[in-house]
Amino acid sequence: MALLNIRNLSVSFDTRNGAFKAVDGIDLAVERDDVLAIVGESGSGKSVAMLAVMGLLPWTATVTADRMEFDGLDLLTISDEQRRKIVRRDVAMIFQEPMTSLNPCFTVGFQIGETLKTHFGMDKQAQKKRSIELLEQVGITDPEKRLSAYPHQLSGGMSQRVMIAMALSSEPKLLIADEPTTALDVTIQAQILDLLLRLRKENGMGLVLITHDMGVVAETAQRVVVQYAGQQVEMQDTRGLFRDPHHPYTAALLAALPERATGRVLPSIPGVVPGQFDRLKGCMFAPRCAFATGHCHTVKPNRAPSEQGRALCHTPLVHGQPVILEGSR
Amino acid sequence: MIKFILRRLLLTIPTFIALMFVTFIAIRLVPGDPVEVRTGEHGISPERLAYFRHELGLDQPVWKQFFDYVWHLLHGDFGVSLSSNEKVLTEFLSLFPATLELSIAGILFAVLLGIPAGVFAAVKRGSWFDHTLMGAAVAGFSMPIFWWGLLLIMLVSEGWHLTPVSGRIDMINFYFEPTTGFMLIDSLMSDQKGAFLSALHHLVLPMIVLGTVPLAVIARMTRSSMLEVLSEDYVRTARAKGLSEFRVISLHALRNALIPVVTVVGLQVGGLLAGAVLTETIFSWPGVGKWLIESIGRRDYPALQGGILLISSLVIVINLLVDLLYGAINPRIRHGG
Numbered sequence A: 001m002a003l004l005n006i007r008n009l010s011v012s013f014d015t016r017n018g019a020f021k022a023v024d025g026i027d028l029a030v031e032r033d034d035v036l037a038i039v040g041e042s043g044s045g046k047s048v049a050m051l052a053v054m055g056l057l058p059w060t061a062t063v064t065a066d067r068m069e070f071d072g073l074d075l076l077t078i079s080d081e082q083r084r085k086i087v088r089r090d091v092a093m094i095f096q097e098p099m100t101s102l103n104p105c106f107t108v109g110f111q112i113g114e115t116l117k118t119h120f121g122m123d124k125q126a127q128k129k130r131s132i133e134l135l136e137q138v139g140i141t142d143p144e145k146r147l148s149a150y151p152h153q154l155s156g157g158m159s160q161r162v163m164i165a166m167a168l169s170s171e172p173k174l175l176i177a178d179e180p181t182t183a184l185d186v187t188i189q190a191q192i193l194d195l196l197l198r199l200r201k202e203n204g205m206g207l208v209l210i211t212h213d214m215g216v217v218a219e220t221a222q223r224v225v226v227q228y229a230g231q232q233v234e235m236q237d238t239r240g241l242f243r244d245p246h247h248p249y250t251a252a253l254l255a256a257l258p259e260r261a262t263g264r265v266l267p268s269i270p271g272v273v274p275g276q277f278d279r280l281k282g283c284m285f286a287p288r289c290a291f292a293t294g295h296c297h298t299v300k301p302n303r304a305p306s307e308q309g310r311a312l313c314h315t316p317l318v319h320g321q322p323v324i325l326e327g328s329r
Numbered sequence B: 001m002i003k004f005i006l007r008r009l010l011l012t013i014p015t016f017i018a019l020m021f022v023t024f025i026a027i028r029l030v031p032g033d034p035v036e037v038r039t040g041e042h043g044i045s046p047e048r049l050a051y052f053r054h055e056l057g058l059d060q061p062v063w064k065q066f067f068d069y070v071w072h073l074l075h076g077d078f079g080v081s082l083s084s085n086e087k088v089l090t091e092f093l094s095l096f097p098a099t100l101e102l103s104i105a106g107i108l109f110a111v112l113l114g115i116p117a118g119v120f121a122a123v124k125r126g127s128w129f130d131h132t133l134m135g136a137a138v139a140g141f142s143m144p145i146f147w148w149g150l151l152l153i154m155l156v157s158e159g160w161h162l163t164p165v166s167g168r169i170d171m172i173n174f175y176f177e178p179t180t181g182f183m184l185i186d187s188l189m190s191d192q193k194g195a196f197l198s199a200l201h202h203l204v205l206p207m208i209v210l211g212t213v214p215l216a217v218i219a220r221m222t223r224s225s226m227l228e229v230l231s232e233d234y235v236r237t238a239r240a241k242g243l244s245e246f247r248v249i250s251l252h253a254l255r256n257a258l259i260p261v262v263t264v265v266g267l268q269v270g271g272l273l274a275g276a277v278l279t280e281t282i283f284s285w286p287g288v289g290k291w292l293i294e295s296i297g298r299r300d301y302p303a304l305q306g307g308i309l310l311i312s313s314l315v316i317v318i319n320l321l322v323d324l325l326y327g328a329i330n331p332r333i334r335h336g337g
């Protein structure tokens, strides 16, 4: 059975201007030992979907799903205490901004030790010993000295390593990394990614890697979920996705990759992700889609079968050509 | 750190000089001098008047009086009170514990009530508690102390007979020599049954009156600071780690939210002493504030000058301590990062 199993997850926020559906019908499954990538431009609901799994959304959020299970636990009906003691121990999450994700008032040693105490009841001495091991594992030199450092004394890359060490401290079965390298220097990005992949293998965890970088996906993931404007527009295994993307948005993301660019100018997708006030009647991607028809602007597309990557499109691409699905009109 | 403290102390010197000067001039601008006030309406012969004035040095030009005064100050001499003939410093020190006790009680009342209330309002933002508290805070902040004190006396003391109207302890039933000058401590040490309760009883109302403005300010500041902190990434991290909600709020969030609150508490201290003057007068609390007000009535120049100077020095020292405390709770300042 899959470690994390989600069917038709939606999240809507109560805002001053009415309800806003930030996540609209996501399906995904992560196996133990699996690396799943979630890709999509900024604002497509990647973070919100994963925060829903952790129960970390603000009270303005309403979460609905046909099914949302982790390791046999129903996340929709779980008690607060079970969520704290089991889910937040067995699922760890690291975030996009390592510098602001650590508490500025407490030392590195305190913040890691606290997790060890909470989940394993370790005393101070055991905490210290284990914290040093963890810092070593994430490649921090002179770990004993780092224990007494405050976050403002660390660089971005170092902070992210500390965040990773803290995430590992509860010995999670699943690690959710929400754009873990986006805020870091380019030179550090590869190091952190390599570290995550190595630790995943060493610790036998599942990994959900949120990113907006298709290049990262190619190097890391076994399977990919593509999100656009809160919707899941495609899901495929990585090899298939790169060989034969079925949704026009996926195809456009891939075309924007530097290696694939044919001309001197890098292609990028013109336009922006629709926000709260410009959600559309038909296909969300229609204004930016090279294959859009009049039909696309007025009628919501259905999901294609899994042979076409469950693409949310009236005319999914097969080898770059739109095909009309039987029974879709 | 030592350098920081020294620099702060040096910076206060001009403040002191200005303060001495202003106090000195201001009280001489008030019509009437110590001699006239004491002889009153009956009047005495011009010769006697001139004699007394000469005795007190009031016939000298003002600039000479000022330099004489500063000269004595530099030798640690605050002069002698005209009304009691006691050294100003001695008198101040004997009255100050009463003021200090009242001020500490007031600020503790404000902090111990204001911080939890502010935190709770922030956590339950938009709830009826939040709305009520913020409404009360606006009212408390703009409450004139005199009016508030008299209102409470009317209701609590006169109306419901719950607390005494004046003084620090029931002097008919209890008497003991001051040891620390803090009535709560002295009464405990006196072994007289009921003395401590009586002292506490007397302290409650003045404490509330004096603590109301700081309470309002601290509650509001804590709430807004807390609201800001609660949406920070590190609070989300703390929750993600599986910590209890209590620990997330009262440790991870509050620790950060307190940083601006400490500054506000420090700023309240100056205002607190000003409030103490009024509160002591309302409740006949035998402290420095009441003494200063009475000294104005008597045009007791040395007492006023010395008292104000000593009080101001205290405010300056307390502000310095607050700055140091600020460094202690904010690692980014401690390490100069």
Ligand SMILES: Nc1ncnc2c1ncn2[C@@H]1O[C@H](COP(=O)(O)OP(=O)(O)O)[C@@H](O)[C@H]1O
Pocket: A013, A015, A020, A022, A040, A041, A042, A043, A044, A045, A046, A047, A048, A049, A058, A060, A275, A276
């Ligand atoms: N607390 C919130 N209240 C209202 N809207 C939110 C909130 N958090 C996120 N959103 C909105 O949800 C959408 C998806 O956000 P997010 O999941 O952070 O995107 P991504 O991680 O894919 O960049 C965005 O339009 C964002 O503005």
Ligand code: SF4
Pocket: A247, A248, A249, A283, A284, A285, A286, A287, A289, A290, A291, A292, A293, A296, A301, A312, A313, A314, A315, A316
């Ligand atoms: S439904 Fe139409 S507009 Fe939407 S992705 Fe498919 S072809 Fe493009």
Ligand SMILES: [Mg+2]
Pocket: A046, A047, A048, A096, A178, A179
């Ligand atoms: Mg995000």
